[in-house]
Amino acid sequence: MADKVIGVLGGLGPWATLDFFEKILRLTPAKADQDHLRIIIDNNPKIPDRSPAILGEGEDPTPGLIATAQNLQQAGADFLVIPCNTAHFFYDRIVTAVSIPVLHIMDEVAAAARDAVRDVRMLGVLATEATMAAGLYHRACGRAGIEVIGPDSAGQRVVNRAIYGVKAGQMGPDVTRTLVQVSDQLLARGAQALVLGCTELPYVLKPHDLRVPLLDSNLVLARAAVRLATGVPQPASTRR
Amino acid sequence: MADKVIGVLGGLGPWATLDFFEKILRLTPAKADQDHLRIIIDNNPKIPDRSPAILGEGEDPTPGLIATAQNLQQAGADFLVIPCNTAHFFYDRIVTAVSIPVLHIMDEVAAAARDAVRDVRMLGVLATEATMAAGLYHRACGRAGIEVIGPDSAGQRVVNRAIYGVKAGQMGPDVTRTLVQVSDQLLARGAQALVLGCTELPYVLKPHDLRVPLLDSNLVLARAAVRLATGVPQPASTRR
Numbered sequence: 404m405a406d407k408v409i410g411v412l413g414g415l416g417p418w419a420t421l422d423f424f425e426k427i428l429r430l431t432p433a434k435a436d437q438d439h440l441r442i443i444i445d446n447n448p449k450i451p452d453r454s455p456a457i458l459g460e461g462e463d464p465t466p467g468l469i470a471t472a473q474n475l476q477q478a479g480a481d482f483l484v485i486p487c488n489t490a491h492f493f494y495d496r497i498v499t500a501v502s503i504p505v506l507h508i509m510d511e512v513a514a515a516a517r518d519a520v521r522d523v524r525m526l527g528v529l530a531t532e533a534t535m536a537a538g539l540y541h542r543a544c545g546r547a548g549i550e551v552i553g554p555d556s557a558g559q560r561v562v563n564r565a566i567y568g569v570k571a572g573q574m575g576p577d578v579t580r581t582l583v584q585v586s587d588q589l590l591a592r593g594a595q596a597l598v599l600g601c602t603e604l605p606y607v608l609k610p611h612d613l614r615v616p617l618l619d620s621n622l623v624l625a626r627a628a629v630r631l632a633t634g635v636p637q638p639a640s641t642r643r
Numbered sequence: 644m645a646d647k648v649i650g651v652l653g654g655l656g657p658w659a660t661l662d663f664f665e666k667i668l669r670l671t672p673a674k675a676d677q678d679h680l681r682i683i684i685d686n687n688p689k690i691p692d693r694s695p696a697i698l699g700e701g702e703d704p705t706p707g708l709i710a711t712a713q714n715l716q717q718a719g720a721d722f723l724v725i726p727c728n729t730a731h732f733f734y735d736r737i738v739t740a741v742s743i744p745v746l747h748i749m750d751e752v753a754a755a756a757r758d759a760v761r762d763v764r765m766l767g768v769l770a771t772e773a774t775m776a777a778g779l780y781h782r783a784c785g786r787a788g789i790e791v792i793g794p795d796s797a798g799q800r801v802v803n804r805a806i807y808g809v810k811a812g813q814m815g816p817d818v819t820r821t822l823v824q825v826s827d828q829l830l831a832r833g834a835q836a837l838v839l840g841c842t843e844l845p846y847v848l849k850p851h852d853l854r855v856p857l858l859d860s861n862l863v864l865a866r867a868a869v870r871l872a873t874g875v876p877q878p879a880s881t882r883r
Contacts, residue, residue, distance in 0.1 A: 428657050446664075447681050
């Protein structure tokens, strides 16, 4: 059976989309160009920022998200992925606007957590303030019987700064140190694994920075996309 | 004036497309997502290999190239780039199949060479056997009064192995060493600068590997795309 075409609702932000694209290439066993998957990326960073809209103070990104999703379907995508956690606040509106499947990043992470940690009960999540406030991980993991904890308000400010830093091209070791401190607080409170619940974070926090499994939501989504496109199961490991 | 939308006829190969995407992001001055450019990438590695077709022994990629170019125009691209040198053998057929501009990678490199080297007379080019046999750089540089030289047949085999190695994900330092040897032969014959005339090569040969200017065709094309999309001139430097 021919591989399915992956549609990427991208640009949210562009660095996260680049990271997602690279992960797809690394996950695809290929000896020649033609072994790789067809991927149509609409990197549309002109869509308004998701976070302020969710927190009640910014332009609504829904029309841009829907138009971009429909554009990808029209261009030949067999299913869609959205390598942006915060945008999943608008997931239901995107799904109803297209007639192809749309993977759900939090549902994929919840499933990957069960593979990565035996009898997992509690996950620490680093994500935007909007993702946390909207309870996107709380709901998806709750359905899987997993409790979700996030940083306190000082820790949340550190995470927000890191995320918007990556969007501005800042990806230095200082940022990593502050994120490790926030992560350590979550581990001390009982988190058995840490979720990078924002697709900008893989640039500044990597598996070797922590002593517990790191669930990179962008990598989990890339694995799910390759699995769906090829029909070949992907390893459950949390590291690439 | 609003930025133009860049359409990327990609997947030729996918690693080269990834590198092109990253170069666009690095070249775009941005403090937030919305400062970045909209880029629609059709990463279509299922298009048959260009080289064997040009050398008379493989499936014709023209229908796939044309369909992908038209798909990008339909999806909203204002102009197209093709981050694959060899595919420029089919440039005229692609241009006539769409009604939006298509940048020409060799023409951009010839212009960049004049900026990089004062009174440039001779360039050494590393490219696929097909690009060299078809004289793609010879013609574009010839129009600009620049002579092009390429490796001897043993050197060309080294270059071909390096290119197809990158396509298979092999990007080690051994490959770089062999490419530096081939490059040194071109410099000894009078080349004033070296052109990476294949978009896979930036993974295995970088500016610091050589003692003369390196013109990376993928970077030159990314600069031209950002310039056309934003209307802002890009620096002529050969290094990013």
